Amino acid sequence: MGAATETFYSVIRRQGITRRSFHKFCSLTATSLGLGPLGASRIANALETKPRVPVIWMHGLECTCCSESFIRSAHPLVKDAVLSMISLDYDGTIMAAAGHQAEAILEETRAKHKGQYILAVEGNPPLNEGGMFCIDGGKPFVEKLKMVAEDAMAIIAWGACASWGCVQAAKPNPTQATPIDKVIANKPIIKVPGCPPIAEVMTGVITFITTFGKLPELDRQGRPKMFYAQRIHDKCYRRSHFDAGQFVEEWDDEAARKGYCLYKMGCKGPTTYNACSTVRWNGGVSFPIQSGHGCIGCSEDGFWDKGSFYDRLTNIKQFGIEKNADQIGMMAAGAVGAAVAAHAAVTAVKRLAGKREDAHHTS
């Protein structure tokens, strides 16, 4: 209970971070912000004396599922995160103030904590119609976003909207909804994709920063490796049924009731990088595959435009090889949207084919 007045520094020291690595974090942050050595000591000083890291949480075009997910966090409880770990100075969804009083907070945080606050973005800016498909304070949301990003220490892109564009960016993307890394340059952006991301992944990313005093290691697509480096398929508890060639053929058939693999029902687990099959959802209660529906791939870039959620991943013609997340990241970055799906589908098909040839194969 006494945690409310602790500083960021005292929190991380208590958690075993050395003074040396704390300073390393500060200088890395300063470098990424282009602030130089003076900036580093300013950040260090601020974090040692400022109680909690200020967070500005902005909303563009979105559905608020990320905020809703965040408040589901079981560990830490969201009340502890908000009261004792961070200072959530601006978040339109829960803040008491509105209108001018709310806008004043943004101004103050930017001025007072320049280079020291985290900007968390939920949703994305639309660029058509002069940005006025999303109006905030009478102005285009994209202007406000760029303005607040300018003085942020680091930026978190919550969910598929901020990371990739998500549903409003699905074809034909009428508003030209645009992921935030396309409008914000020269800032570290941590992408935490998913529609929404898992609650404990969200609070995990934030508390990783406050606990270990550094930004999480990211893959080439900008996602924290600790949560997004493996496919759902790799850790799925139904994987043994996949390997054994035991599949659900129809909804609610005997195989479905026995919990066989949902691959033939369109499951995108083999091509989706996320922590669902390990961390699971809502305090570990379940995850989509466990509850009988295939994964729809909601943490993948452009997952809305890869055919029906019930299309089998076998609809591919070429063959590929196993690749890790980084390599796939490169492929995706090369604007080959379908490459991820194609490659991993091939993996699945190959495994399937191999299985049929060799019933004793174990993987």
Next chain:
Amino acid sequence: MGIQTPNGFNRDNSGKRIVVDPVTRIEGHMRVEVNVDADNVIRNAVSSGTMWRGIEVILKDRDPRDAWAFTERICGVCTGTHALTSVRAVENALGITIPENANSIRNLMQLALQVHDHVVHFYHLHALDWVDLVSALSADPRATSTLAQSISSWPLSSPGYFKDLQTRLKKFFESGQLGPFKNGYWGSKAYKLPPEANLMAVAHYLEALDFQKEIVKIQTIFGGKNPHPNWLVGGVPSPINVDGTGAVGAINIERLNLISSIIDRLIEFNEQVYLPDVAAIGSFYKDWLYGGGLSGKSVLSYGDVPEHANDYSSKSLKLPRGAIINGNLSEVLPVDHANPGEIQEFVVHSWYKYPDETKGLHPWDGVTEPNYVLGPNAKGTKTAIEQLDEGGKYSWIKAPRWRGHAMEVGPLARWVVGYAQNKAEFKDPVDKFLKDMDLPLSALFSTLGRTAARALESVWAGRQMRYFQDKLVANIKAGDSSTANVDKWKPESWPKEAKGFGFTEAPRGALAHWIKIKETKIDNYQCVVPTTWNGSPRDPQGNIGAFEASLMNTPMVNPEQPLEILRTIHSFDPCLACSTHVMSPDGQEMASVKVR
């Protein structure tokens, strides 16, 4: 002075203009402008939806079986309700029936959402309109305990409990970092609770934050995750296997027990915390009965929670169905989603273009062409609006009307319809609540009434969850484990063309989707959602919508602090991402938007 609207409001925009943008503690983006007279009473109100995403445009040519996932992303707060509406629309179009178990499971998921949404709305989006957080610091923990124990048997009520909490709050405030509570309207004369009631409410704010995450686990069990669980055309994706090989991965006794224990806990929370809190807080605001707006005049409820699978008639629906107009509670009119003359949308004051804007269009024949222009008297520029002109176009929300009437939808509308139908399960709790508060029936038509109806409904929903959980178990016991009908799963089995609609009562009110299917793909998709009804701008006749009507004639303590505006707007639980996304009957015209 002023102009009389056809629906009975005298609006006068000659006084001082106040702008609230952004309106916070809602879902999405919204702006409110009001004019106050010399006594700071609101005489003109303008509500504007300030975002548009175009989801229905995106749905064109997609597989109808996928539509639930797209429409579910319309809103992550009322998560699942659009998905349910969507699978119902597709099933209605294609003549697909669902098994009895699927109906019970869908009801459990939908009711879990109702309870979750209502609890989170009251404590985390609305309470700070009534509760002064800073005042709680000066409360006497012992007196707080006495107060809490006098209204409820909820065990977290000792003096030590409240003292601990107060200490934590004090440290939080002394830190100088007030986080989401910074710049609140603390100390305003508009707050009327004594410090002890404030402290109790703050305790329950935090308890509700801890508890809400338990409620949604019911959606997670059946749908795999929350927010945004998975659904299925033809039933539900979660199979039932209570006594066989592999039962551990299906709906089994452990899962049923988990659901049951969550239901027990949420019933307890509703009845021992939520409803007593609303009554206790309300008792200090009995002389603040503003905000009735349209609720005493025109309300609409589609009905929901079917007792029997595939029977969406009024008789089967446990939430009431019907419309009341002109304040005539003695007549509840039938509602027909397929009648082109009933539900129509207008755009004369919305940022869209119709060939003839004096006429409305039924959702099956809707047209959407964005047309972002400000009225001639707007102040500022197109990308830096200082003041809207409500004489011109001023919102991304269309104006739906039922037989030409602006309607209020939501918990209060549902309960007014149920009350008017003389249904004991709605009438009795309302009468009891009013009697306990020593208030007349007219008090129901207010901001406070809207907030109370939501709490009563949460209690009702909890009890219904127990009912459907028992029904599910009884049906399984009787030998029926079926959860999905796959007869028409394959698109080859569908007719060349089909059209249908689906409806639900979302936490915020009446929600319906209309779909046209052609050659197995979506040809046309349209959603008319609760906040489109409540947040609608004016129509060609000049009728004002529910938000605008509810703000009329409300006195403000201090116009610089929009507390009263927030209090009343929040009582609707606005969802702007829901309300501002309309469709095009042919995706062609959207091309003109893209090239701008």
